Amino acid sequence: MRHNINRRQFVTAVGAAGMAGLAGCSGEDDEDTLSWHAGGTGGTYYPLSNNFKTIVEEHTDYSLQVQSTGASLENVGNLNREEAEFALIQNDIAYFAYNGTGHEDLEGNEMENIRGVATLYPETIHVITQDDSGIETIEDLDGGTINTGDAGSGTQVNALQILETAGIEEGDFTEQNTDFDTATDQIRDGDVDAAFVVGGWPVGSVENLANSAEISLVEVSSDLREDIMGAAEWFAEDTIPAETYEGIDEDVETVSVQAMIATHDGVDDDVVETVTETIFDNADDIDQKAEFIDVDSAQDGMPIDLHPGAEAYFG
Template identity: 40%
Template sequence: MKKFSLTLVIFLSLGLFLAACGGDSDEEGNGGDEWVKDVTLLTGGEAGTYFPLGVAMADVITANVDDVTVNGLSSGASVVNINEVSSGEAEMALVQNDTAFYALEGSKMFEEVVDGYSGVFTIYPETIQIVTTADSGIETVEDLEGKRVAVGDVGSGTEANAEQILGVHDITFDDISAEHMGFGDASTNLQDGNIDAAFVTSGTPTASIQELSASTDIRLVNINDDKIDALMDEYPYYSKVELGSDEYENFDSTATTVAVQAMLIARDDLPEDQVYEMVKAIFENKGDIEEAHERGKELTVDTAQDGMSIDLHPGAEKYLNEQ
């Protein structure tokens, strides 16, 4: 009996040990605390604001976080970026706050829920600029009816913004000649006279509009206050923005429009301590971000959760709360 009891104890102990080992292996296989050494950070088109800011963030992390290399890559912006992060093709991305929320809801441009990511920080307001040439005769949103209008890439945040802004004016894409193209192509086509106006959602000043305004007198179309109120009632992510005459060269007017927020997201399964260290590196080397684009100056700890439309990643939350 004593020999049997001793054998049973040894057997059970061995079983518990093996089960514990198996549990550890399982956890590591699902991500666990294992850092991702090669990180992809998706930005946007090279003519926009996401690209220089995202590349600068990638370079800062690579230079200041041991054993982590981050590649900032050009992409199709918000919708594409969210899908890529959700599918595991990328670890981090710059997106619009409204688009990030729609993905988790499975609404608007998303036919089903797209998840697996969380917020890191918000950066700056992304202004929806309706750009045209000064001699186009287009002064109001209503004037866009029947015109050739660039509405952003297919499935982009810009396309959603264009649809919503036109919608509060009782205009649909069927009422215009909608052209799907990015900011750079839109600028070129405006200059060449192939389109009449373009929706551009980006931080100001936007490189593609700067290039256009250097050679062409431009106009930014006003959105009337009553339409802004209607838009904000239906879509609470928008805020009212005033653009001054000093925004661009050859732009001697002002414009009232709306903005959403640019934000950084990360995969949920990135380890908390890795995200903590990456966020810390960005804020402690913010000067490099500011040098890449002046919108980098708007990245601050105090405003890093303004307009945050989704849950924060635990690593980002830990760092921001400590500050």
């Protein structure tokens, strides 16, 4: 049976992220310094953003100020308030924010100034548990204690969507909210039954956990994958290959969203075109998710209008 996704939690998270936005950086005295908002240091956004920083600073006169944040939901709020020039976000969160969809409380509150630059790579949903937990399916999480990611993060939104589609609703489980590093510590210490981590594999925090403890990755079954993708079109089928993490000897079937670079319409066209061109013309220098980041696929799954500077580059 398919379940309609309740996105009330998404709206709550957006409001919280908006109230707790970082201090604005677009008012820097040095106009050549661009604020780039990433994610937690234990995920993929932060090291990848520092790849981009190295490339941009080597080949242009711009400097990127990379900031660790709560990731997608916080980042769209920061872009909307023009507190960052660029940010990494999930494509589903970009769609929600731009269109003001997901819940009646968002109607009339569309973040229409955010703009797309490029899509990058699949953001794979990892559901982690201790190897001897006995948890084999998403449905087995009913009644458990689950870390769904940082409050106000795209990970939390995805986790709640997946749980609800599996028939596990608010009140059916105890929710914990932390960054990925803390979540994996909680798995190691037995403080939670499972944790959701969303990022391009291998995710550093999951690697570190797997190297020091025996873990299991919970498969999203084929029937549930179909239900998830039917209820939310931004999800796609994905696989975490065997041997990606220590002790995981078989492929793990799951779902993913897309990571993307976003900006806002207040950023100068030349700035966006220069940064975009520099990143993609020097993609060989990227060491995070390099196999996915390519000019030919950089508009796959783009859910919002492109910034004119990105349009000028991609044609």
